[in-house]
Amino acid sequence: MLGGFKNMAGLASMMKDLPRMQARMEEVKASLSTLRVEATSAGGTVSVTATGDLRIEDIQISEEADLERLAGLVQVTVNEALAMARQEAQRRLAEVAEEIGLPMPPGGSLPGPF
Numbered sequence: 001m002l003g004g005f006k007n008m009a010g011l012a013s014m015m016k017d018l019p020r021m022q023a024r025m026e027e028v029k030a031s032l033s034t035l036r037v038e039a040t041s042a043g044g045t046v047s048v049t050a051t052g053d054l055r056i057e058d059i060q061i062s063e064e065a066d067l068e069r070l071a072g073l074v075q076v077t078v079n080e081a082l083a084m085a086r087q088e089a090q091r092r093l094a095e096v097a098e099e100i101g102l103p104m105p106p107g108g109s110l111p112g113p114f
Contacts, residue, residue, distance in 0.1 A: 021100040028096045032089050039081035046073045050081035052089045 035052030045065050049058040056078060061070065097103075 017100070021102065024096055024100055025093070028092050032092065035085065035088060035092075037081060037084040037088060039077050039084055041073045041077045046070070046077045048074075048077045048081040050078075050085040052085050052092075054082055054085055054089075056081070 032052030036049055036057065037052075038047060038049045040047045045062050047058075047060040048056060051057055059074065059078070061074075065073075
């Protein structure tokens with residue numbers, strides 16, 4: 001019986017802090033648009049820059065690129081850049097969740113596009 005009261009008190013405390021928690025999460029989400037990660041293919045033929053909100057910002061292709069291999073290199077490198085951006089976004093959001101006392105779901109990742 002007392003355990004139920006403790007859980008209710010914890011929930012009430014969390015609800016009281018909800019506006020602060022939401023503001024902090026929105027702040028971190030907004031900062032993700034300034035995050036930049038870069039992935040480079042083996043040999044340096046293709047370089048892709050992605051943002052923390054999972055947008056491709058830039059693709060650089062060396063002049064020595066073999067056009068037959070280029071499509072595959074671009075695909076692999078773009079996917080790597082997006083994975084890097086997703087991983088960093090998850091890390092930042094998880095850090096904030098821990099900071100504000102939100103429990104992490106099983107698997108340690110937050111729901112959403114990240």
